[in-house]
Amino acid sequence: MTASALSSLLAPRSIALVGASENAARIGGRPLRYLREAGFAGAVYPVNPNRDTVQGFQAYSSIQALPESPDVAILAVPAAATVQAVQDCADRGIGSAIVFSAGFAETSDEGRVMQETIAGIAREANMRVLGPNCLGVFNTRQNFYGTFSAILDTGFIQPGPVSVVSQSGAYGSHITHLARQRGLGIDHWVTTGNECDIDVAEALHWVVAQPDVNVVMAYAEGIRNRDKFIEALEIARERETAIVFMKVGRSEVGQHAVSSHTAALAGSDAVFDAVLRQYGVYRAATTAEQLDVAYAASRGIFPRGNRLGIFTLSGGFGIQMADDAADAGLDVAPMPEDAQTELKEMLPYASPRNPVDATAQALTDLPLMTRFIDAMLDKGGYDMFAGIFGSGPASPTFAASLRQALEDATAGKQDCIKCVTMTAPTEIVRSYEEKGFLIYEDGTALTNALGALVKFRQNFDLAKATKRTNALAAPAAIPQRAISEHEAKAILVAAGIPFPEERLVAPGEDPTAAADTVGYPLVMKIASADLPHKTEVGGVALNLRSPEAVREAMTKMLASVREKAPDAHLDGVILAPMISGGVETIVGVFNDPVMGPVVMFGLGGVFVEVLKDVTFRAAPFDEDEAMRMIRDIRGYAMLEGVRGAQRSDVAALAKLLSRLSHFAAANADAIASIDLNPVMVMPEGQGVRPLDALIVAAAGGEISSHA
Amino acid sequence: MTASALSSLLAPRSIALVGASENAARIGGRPLRYLREAGFAGAVYPVNPNRDTVQGFQAYSSIQALPESPDVAILAVPAAATVQAVQDCADRGIGSAIVFSAGFAETSDEGRVMQETIAGIAREANMRVLGPNCLGVFNTRQNFYGTFSAILDTGFIQPGPVSVVSQSGAYGSHITHLARQRGLGIDHWVTTGNECDIDVAEALHWVVAQPDVNVVMAYAEGIRNRDKFIEALEIARERETAIVFMKVGRSEVGQHAVSSHTAALAGSDAVFDAVLRQYGVYRAATTAEQLDVAYAASRGIFPRGNRLGIFTLSGGFGIQMADDAADAGLDVAPMPEDAQTELKEMLPYASPRNPVDATAQALTDLPLMTRFIDAMLDKGGYDMFAGIFGSGPASPTFAASLRQALEDATAGKQDCIKCVTMTAPTEIVRSYEEKGFLIYEDGTALTNALGALVKFRQNFDLAKATKRTNALAAPAAIPQRAISEHEAKAILVAAGIPFPEERLVAPGEDPTAAADTVGYPLVMKIASADLPHKTEVGGVALNLRSPEAVREAMTKMLASVREKAPDAHLDGVILAPMISGGVETIVGVFNDPVMGPVVMFGLGGVFVEVLKDVTFRAAPFDEDEAMRMIRDIRGYAMLEGVRGAQRSDVAALAKLLSRLSHFAAANADAIASIDLNPVMVMPEGQGVRPLDALIVAAAGGEISSHA
Structure with a gap:
């Protein structure tokens, strides 16, 4: 399983399409149409025993009949025909196969067996398989479309700094459609479906190692390859690639649906969540949030600090954004006193602190607005700037002069991330984006995304200070049976875990010398691998303050335990210091x-x-x-x-x-x-x-x- | 301050516009243009000393010169001219005045004085004032537009079951613009600005009493009239009117901005939040959420229970919505076993539990989809139904047949709230809405809104069980000085608060008899109105177990207190039972x-x-x-x-x-x-x-x- 194995899937030079259809609306026809229309530069081999050509490409009667062994074979055949097709691919020495069909492990036991058969054939032939029950892949830089996703019916995706890795084909399509509406370009898109071989972890691992990826939008119900997953997160953090993750199955009913869907293993959602935080991944609560954060991160620019300057024409909006900024962990630091005085002199009605409120006056006096914003960026020391403009920029004529005023004010301030909230038609939004502004309709979404950028920056910096822990210590000798408390402590002490010094006293032995060594007051506990729950059998005595008390307690304890657990093997009793405080x-x-x-x-x-x-x-x-x-x-x-x-x-x-x-x-x-x-x-x-x-x-x- | 006083403002029969302008783009011109174009049926009197007519209406040289005393006067004059204009209105016996101009309490001490002068004039003349520094009002059922809000430039607002009450004119305009985009009609719209007289509470109070209001979107930084506010919330709850509230100023920096904005009192945000919950108001965290919840509530239909049936064509989306539903407090209850068997027979690939996943197959076999959804609504016992359709309905041809399939499946199921998520152009969304479906783009927003509907229903039902507490008990005699612990307890016991029985023992008195009555063990505390912090002066003794111990403790305590607080007046000591447990x-x-x-x-x-x-x-x-x-x-x-x-x-x-x-x-x-x-x-x-x-x-x- 080398990186090049996935390269045959994600950056192929030649493609076979098994089950190729002349009908460009069918699952076996769509990929061919996309490859043709997008202009894929490599060889395309439709496999169809009934035709000489399919959609203008020369067709082949079988996989065996192909003129070369292609990098990837797309299998658009029914579930029942898939095992044979995979076998044919393996026999032909094909690098990777994409299996579209559903009807495998997600459906029935019979389907599960078929899926395992496919995986076995592939493993033996050293062939990689994507799917089954997946929507395939695309790589826009190569015009490679190994998918039947219907979102391509309304146009291809522009290449760009975003990649998508999704277990669910429908989710992957949906978020990509929304990203396109938002003007985001996408380089790689991988949907993994039932994951009989390649899983989200491995796809992520490949994607984050590609050049020019600033952000990955991921979707998963669970992860199969834990080590690969964590390594992918480590690589992403080192390369300063932001990952924005939609992990579903956090509720009980959701977990139940996960197991009946792609039959993914459902671990604890709280653990998954903690691991994402541990490695600096942003876990999105909603699809809208996933997109909002990915949009902000797509520039690959992350703020040095968390200071946000807010410019508004209306006090109410400024207050709302200040609240939201606080929630997102941003610092709405006030302008320096002298700068406030200066602004107040320019406009007595203004609130010059931060949020800086220039009132509606600034809309009728754009040079004033320019001076205000210029002063904020020059003197406020802000890492980020947000201007609240509502539907002001929606007017096509006004948009240009307002944009110019903003451009003038922000010229040369490259260090500051510049954002504007507005409700405006797409073309106006794009015109601001081209000038370097991040545009949001909703202020809460904006501040949340800025908070995410700050956390990404912190986590990237963290990665520089953290060594990857590839080398593990040698394993200890852990007995594969019940382990007593004193054995457990000895094992852990050897691993560097500090325990208060304690003594084991065998039955029949006098505990006084041991007790004197430990010191008073002390605690006595029964020592037995068979008794993990000591209290229930009278196996714990606290606060023993004298040799007499210790002797008496030992006699009583052994008697009690022998009565309540006659079959337990007793090593004796442990004496340990009584700890108070802490x-x-x-x-x-x-x-x-x-x-x-x-x-x-x-x-x-x-x-x-x-x-x-x-x-x-x-x-x-x-x-x-x-x-x-x-x-x-x-x-x-x-x-x-x-x-x-x-x-x-x-x-x-x-x-x-x-x-x-x-x-x-x-x-x-x-x-x-x-x-x-x-x-x-x-x-x-x-x-x-x-x-x-x-x-x-x-x-x-x-x-x-x-x- | 009768209800009719606000009716003169919000449902006037005649209007004067002071500072009327021929230029329909100016603040003094806009209201006139809106009234003319919308076709307000009552009399409109522009006041302008320099013209015979303004925008086609006959003009008057002054307020005094008006042919009648209008219900409302809109003052579109600068701050400096406002006091005189308000005085003129008062002299003319006008019912209400709307003051647009800024430059009052929000700006300077001088402005605050002017604002107080206006309020005083109005109070004396029994005239109501809206503003200053507000964007006015409108009432679409009467085509009354007493506002210069620019959102009306792109069209009037349709009447409908929503009302808007906002301190901030800009926020009120923005949310109304978004509501219009969402297809929501609005009856009343009130912005209160600096609130020198009418505040959000009173406006809310008026609005919730109007017929045909199903939901109010409110915005406030603070509330001035607490009793009016709570009464408004009570009326809304009784009338089953949903209130969706944006309260800003929850962060420290936000609170600071509030006080510099409309100079509203900033109470504790946590208290405000609790009061909203207490009266069943939904507090929106974001503007998008405010709109999403108001949209769901606008039908005035609230579910009887919290059971949600989810229909999906893709497992992943179903899991995501199941998670979101759980977060929103909804019950994604499974289909009955026999109904699951039935669905599985129809389509072996299906997941029939809930979420019900009919796979992409259902898109190519719409009668199958109809049968699936029909079975869910017939047999699932769901209070709400949500179908996840992505961009499927976006195709104009497909939209009609899909809509028909959904209509067929849901026909006659009036009790169930029917929702669909889709990404589609507005006209397609409207076509589904006309058939009774609530349409959301985002599944999380949908489930959150459904959760809000469930809570509204619960709170409305609660109101039926709760009597309004108009009658308060008679006030107690509370000494207006430092009050000792035993005095405080006596006052509270009289109010029905139960305290353990205790005894006061005067200095010099023997405590034994009192101690015997209280019983042992007991607690002794110094009794003095001057010593709220007893421990510091040695004024507390715990766990006294005998008459001797009590006597000794009393001697010691009096000595200690006399030494440490020689000027405190001592009533003696309190003996109370020592309480353990709890x-x-x-x-x-x-x-x-x-x-x-x-x-x-x-x-x-x-x-x-x-x-x-x-x-x-x-x-x-x-x-x-x-x-x-x-x-x-x-x-x-x-x-x-x-x-x-x-x-x-x-x-x-x-x-x-x-x-x-x-x-x-x-x-x-x-x-x-x-x-x-x-x-x-x-x-x-x-x-x-x-x-x-x-x-x-x-x-x-x-x-x-x-x-």
């Missing part, structure tokens, strides 16, 4: 069906129980990322210290999370889950104290034979 | 600058300190509303009982909140704030225990002379 947190690791090993972090107590205030990261990650993870939670202020409490040792917590993530990644195959609950985060400089550890082996299970 | 909450009352007496509720501890998890209601409200208030908070599960804890006595808490709200409303003028912190909510059936009470009198203040 903020209670919980840390965990689990294998997400989609995202693989994932680290979870949250505050303990009501935060996790009532508010489900937890966050996730795909493993592994560094300490900086762990710091961002910690700051994700709503109750973060608890760690900053509330009501005069000391700040907690967040750095030590970040170190623990990062180390645990490396351990989880290196041992992903051997571990089902890890729980550190609670982890007490002590005051700054005093570290963290995990008080319990549970490791469930991949092939071990928490449930022992005695449970 | 969930800690906080309850408060304060006077919001905009919304007046407001009750606050939240959970104690980290919920309020870290998460600011509090909610508000305008006082007074009933126990049902108090229940909704309690459920508002994020940590509500704490009161339901977490981790096996008992459910708390939420009913008793609701009763306390409602009673406190009535007390706060009845004594709004006498009280600045009330704090009950903490209020322990005991297990179900065991009531609530407020442990402390602080009342700050309006003219008293917390700070005593000794502090």
Whole structure:
């Protein structure tokens, strides 16, 4: 599976179309028509046993009869004929096949078997397959249209800095249609359908490595190749390519529909969401938002900071945009005092602070408007400028002079991202865009998109500071059976996770010496791989303050456990220091069906129980990322210290999370889950104290034979 | 200020235009042109000393010279000439004046004085004034256009079930322009500007009482007349008129801009937000959302339940809409099993559950689509139906047959709200709308609007169960000075707020008898109006378990307080039972600058300190509303009982909140704030225990002379 394998699919020199039709409205006719009309420069071979030519191209009776082995074969044949067609392609040594037909894994068990057969044939022949149940691909720079998407009926797509990768062909078509209406050019377009071979992750991986891509609009219900996906996100971040993602299936009913649709694996949406944030991908909540953000990012220009200057002719609109800007994390910083005085002198009615309100007066005195905006850009120090103009520019005559006034004011200010809101016909919008302005109809959409640009910039800069974690530590020896608490702790200590020093005392042994070493007060817990739930069997004693208390507690504990769990093998009891103070947190690791090993972090107590205030990261990650993870939670202020409490040792917590993530990644195959609950985060400089550890082996299970 | 006073403004029989201009593009010319072209049936009197006629109407040299006293005078004169013009109108006995000019309170202190002069003249003459700094009004049913809004240059507005009330003229114009593009008709349009007399509240109050109004789009930065506003919301709810509100100034920078704009009072945005929810108003986050929700509500049809059936030709879109529907609180309930079997027999590829995915097959077999949708509406029991059609209907030929197929399927199903998403030209959209379909381009916008309709229905039904609280209890005697804890408790007990029984023991008195009555363990607190912060002066002792301990504590406490606050007058000490168990909450009352007496509720501890998890209601409200208030908070599960804890006595808490709200409303003028912190909510059936009470009198203040 080399990059060139996908190149045969996405940048082919020769194309076969199996099931080619003379009727340019049919699925087997459309791609041929598109290739012809767009002027694809390579060879096109229609396969049709009944005709000499199809749509003017010389036709061939079969795949075997082709004069050469083409880079890609488009299969426009029914599901029942697909297995044979794929076999023929494989036999002919074709690089890639695109399978349009539905009726596979999404439909029935029989279809699933056919799909697996196709995948097997392709794997064996080292041939790549896109689909089945997909709408194909296009590459506008090569005029290559391997698709039957009907959106091309109303015109081809202009090449441009946007690419589209979508599991759903219908969604991919729709967003592309909307992008075209918005004036956006698109280079590559890939729809992956049922993904029997190539998935969204691999398509994304190929697309983000192409030159001149500033933004990718992606759609997925789930991801099959986690490592490829994360690598694609890392490459995109390094290359400063913005990804704007529509991930569906976040609701229960949506997840149910996902599994009945493309039969994609449905992992946790919260984990998927966290991973997108982790790698700086923008997750769009709506299709409109996906387009609005992609439009802003399509220029490939991202602001240095988050300062926004707002210019308005109406106070109300200015207030609305100031609110929206605050929501989007932008800084509506006031103009310097002297500049405010200057503006006030120009127009006493004006509000010169920011939003700068020049009132409707500025519309009747355009030179005044130019001077106002010029002053904002010269003296405000803004990274972004937004002018609110409503339907003013809609008048064709006025549009030109207003545009000129704006152009004059912004000339030479290349560093500042310049935006205008207006309700105007497309041709007027385009005339402003040609002068470098981003145009939005809705102010909220604009500020949201600007906020996204700021976050992209921050994440791109982050990538420069982050090394890619290709090298994992050597795996540890994880027993594939029930693992006791003290075993788990020993494994984790070896991985660099700090635990309070503790002692194991075997049954029959006197605990006094061990207790003296640990120090008082202390905690006693039963030590047994068979008893993950210790409290229920009387296996926990807190706050023991003397040798006598320890001896007595040990006798009582062993008796209680032997009575309640007679079959459990007992290693003895653990003695550990009783920790007081600190903020209670919980840390965990689990294998997400989609995202693989994932680290979870949250505050303990009501935060996790009532508010489900937890966050996730795909493993592994560094300490900086762990710091961002910690700051994700709503109750973060608890760690900053509330009501005069000391700040907690967040750095030590970040170190623990990062180390645990490396351990989880290196041992992903051997571990089902890890729980550190609670982890007490002590005051700054005093570290963290995990008080319990549970490791469930991949092939071990928490449930022992005695449970 | 009778209703008819606003009728002279909004439904006048005769109009004067002061500053009338022959130039129909000028502010003094536009209204005349609009009245002429629209064909206003009443008398129109231009006032212009220099002309015999203006735009074909007979002109008059002055207001005094008018042949009758018109209902309304539109003043299109500069700020400097406005005071005299208003005086002339008052002298002539004119009912209402509309002041267009800016340059008043929003500009300078001098302008503020002029504005107050205008308001004074009007008040004295019993004349109503709209503005200054406003864009006027229109009433399309009467062809009355008292505005210079430029949106009318491109055509008049059709009458219809929507009304617009906006502080900002520019915003009101913009949303009206967008509504027109959307095909919505508008009856009344009022912009209030600086609101020297008539404010948004009063305009809303008038508009919601008009016949045939289904929805009002409102915009405000703040409200001046709180009682009128809340009464308007109550009337709207009773008449089943939906209000979709754009309230700006929610951010700090936005609030700052509000105060420099129309100089409106900026109360707490969180309080405003809570009051809108309390009365069933939909607060729009964006202008697009305001329009989308108003469009859905414009039919005046609200669903009985929240069940949504989704029909799609593409799995991906179905999943996306299912997610969005879940976010909007809609129930994407599955089709009955037998109906699913039936659909699967019709089309084996289909997903028959819900979303119902008939695949692209249904586009080539429209009778199949009809049968599918027919089955959904017949057997699914859905309150709402949404079909996802993308750009399918955009083809003019196909649109008709597709529309027919949808019409056939939905014929006779009047109870179900029918919606379609499509990207199509306006005339095609209108053709579907005429058949009763709501049309959206974006599926998220659609589901959000449907969720809003469900909430409107719930709130309208609520209004039927809620009596309006016109009659307040008689005010209590609230001392206008510092009020001690035991005084505050006595006042609140009289108002029906239950406190644990306590005893006041005077200095020098033996506390034993009182302690025995209260019972052990108990709490002792210093009793002094001068010491609101008791802990700091050693004025609190907890968990006293014997007569000796009580005596000792009293001696120590009096000594400590006398030393630390020698000037405080001491009433003695309060003995109260030590309460254990229960969930800690906080309850408060304060006077919001905009919304007046407001009750606050939240959970104690980290919920309020870290998460600011509090909610508000305008006082007074009933126990049902108090229940909704309690459920508002994020940590509500704490009161339901977490981790096996008992459910708390939420009913008793609701009763306390409602009673406190009535007390706060009845004594709004006498009280600045009330704090009950903490209020322990005991297990179900065991009531609530407020442990402390602080009342700050309006003219008293917390700070005593000794502090």
